[in-house]
Amino acid sequence: MIDTVLVVAGLALAAVVLLPFWVEHRRPKMDDQARVEAPGHFAELSQGITHYRWYGGETGPVVVCVHGLTTPSFVWDPLARRLALIGFRVLVYDLFGRGYSDRPAGEQEDAFFVRQLEDLLADQRLTDDITLFGYSMGGAIAAAFAARHPERLRQLVLIAPAGFGGFPTGFVRTIRDHSPVGDWLALTLFPRRHRQAATALARTNPLQAEAAHGQAAQLDWKGFIPAVLSSLRHMLRDDLEREHRKLAREDLHILAIWATEDDVIPLSGMGRLTQWNRAAVQTQVAGANHWLPLTHPDEIVDAFKDGME
Template sequence: MTWVLILVAVVLAAPFLREALRPRMGAQARQSAPGQFAELSQGVTHYIWQGPENGPVVVLVHGLTTPAFVWGGVAEGLVEQGYRVLSYDLYGRGYSDRPGGAQNRAFFLRQLQDLLKDQGVADGFTLVGYSMGGAISAAFAAAHPGRAGGLILLAPAGTEPLLDPTARFVRGVPVLGDWLMLTRFPSGHRKATEAERDLPTSVPGIVDLQQAELRWRGFIPAVLSSLRHMLGQVQEEDHRAIAASGLPVLAIWGAEDVTIPIRAKAAVERWNPAAQHVVVAGAGHGVTYTHTGEVMAAMQAFLAES
């Protein structure tokens, strides 16, 4: 009986020990990072400026699991059009710090506000959010009317609660949910990203880059915290507030997206009838980097009109 209890204890402790033994994101790892770093109120944030210094500013906010490198093709396209592009790693991802606490609306808005202030970004910039970054961007635009001059949402989260049973479980059950997340998420993440290995991409090596995030301490807990907090919201009030403010909005959707299904488009249409929509045929949730040409065409038309 004693050996059974010991075995159970080892099985339960193993994922937490494995997480504790992962390397920290710190100065040595950051030596190879592009861009720069800002000491903000919640920790170090990695950011990258690209494009002409006098160009109109576009700020890019990435999603749940893929850091700022996801914007490679989009940022390049915007720079070619003369825009000044700012991208950054959300806390818990990429080269940014892994602070504790709930990764909720206030947490992510504070990081974005801190960065904009630190970099002296004036009002009137275009805010672009992908997946969870779309939820963050919509929340920011609703909370700070007049700051952004335009809002572009790519496969945005925030239109419906999480429906996946495993995601609901890990989000709703403390400790055991943490154990399951640490146990199951790495293999699930690898499987999901491997499924895209043969797809066209504007970000060279994106599958390997995505999987490399798993080696750093704090990445999986950050994803879990975002699932429990930021992605637990349905953002009807935000979208209705954006509609009332008159802010121009473009939403781009992948027709074959199973993460943010195309049915989410109907919710945004209902909450903000003035928003423009583009559906990219054949695109899944990776629309930002698998169908960059179509995304850029839609963004270019919207930006010219705005």
């Protein structure tokens, strides 16, 4: 009798442990069929297919935008439209593991994301004189790219950027730092937290309901949660002091735009950037939280024009 109870208990425990991994395995893949109605275009790059879109006319200075950890390139839509109206050509794209781009294997470290950007720029025949925008984790990716290729950039614009410490904290830090338990926790608990964040965006900003829906829908696809977890463990593991000190020596114009009510990226990053690069221009968007590319695009454009090289 006791043996039977132990066997049943063991099977139940195994089911609890394995169920999140089975659910992830059963999610649909991002493939050609899933991309049928996707806007924009696709580039076959060395690490996989990348989804991208252009805003603006055939001529004009080029802006390239790198999004963050969990929100695909649609996070740039309000800002990209406004930049196009003032004469810029704007390229946005989905990082691997997000949106309509592939989910390639490999550690999502700085070299992984820099290579994707290098490949996309080569595919689009963009060589230099680029204004590079980076938001959240995209700010860390943009800084890593800039440190490798300062000669290719006109300027670097960082919006609520990661790479200055203070992120992640709490649950997100737990899943980052405690493998393999963190993998199970990510697959089990992260979806609910992710949906809650999307719901809060729609509730507080009704005009962004479509974006909130797109944010929550990322969970429907195989590879999204593992991509987020890999980025936390690699791209977002360390600060970018070395890169920013190098950029200070390169004399590249840098504008950093922070949100005063950001509960993801702390404002302490302003002080650290000042320590690493005193020439960097910094400003804050009053009343904005971490969703500021969606909720405060006009203020970002104003800050960009005021601080533009």
